Amino acid sequence: xxxxxxxxxxxxxxxxxxxxxxxxxxxxxxxxxxxxxxxxxxxxxxxxxxxxxxxxxxxxxxxxxxxxxxxxxxxxxxxxxxxxxxxxxxxxxxxxx
Numbered sequence: 656x657x658x659x660x661x662x663x664x665x666x667x668x669x670x671x672x673x674x675x676x677x678x679x680x681x682x683x684x685x686x687x688x689x690x691x692x693x694x695x696x697x698x699x700x701x702x703x704x705x706x707x708x709x710x711x712x713x714x715x716x717x718x719x720x721x722x723x724x725x726x727x728x729x730x731x732x733x734x735x736x737x738x739x740x741x742x743x744x745x746x747x748x749x750x751x752x
Contacts, residue, residue: 657719657728658682665734668695674710674741680731684724692722694731714742 660680668675675697684690694706696718708718711733719728735746 657730659717659730659732662732662734663691665736668697674698676737678731678734680729682722682725682729685726688724690722690724694720710741711737714738714744
């Protein structure tokens with residue numbers, strides 16, 4: 656059974672270009688402990704040893720991630736900042752919204 660992660664932080668990654676995102680998520684381990692992981696969402700390589708996933712296909716899509724402490728996938732929704740910056744979707748609190 657999968658779960659949906661909570662987005663804690665989202666920012667452009669300093670490791671490559673403007674389409675690379677660094678996302679910190681919280682989720683529950685299989686044992687019920689609250690965990691956090693940092694993932695890089697980008698078309699190219701991430702820093703050595705980092706969890707790297709391809710870009711969201713749309714503003715409403717999710718990424719199915721294999722995160723530490725879980726045997727089932729954790730779904731990472733597209734954050735509001737990425738919806739606005741990559742897909743042009745208006746989001747409350749972001750410029751011009």
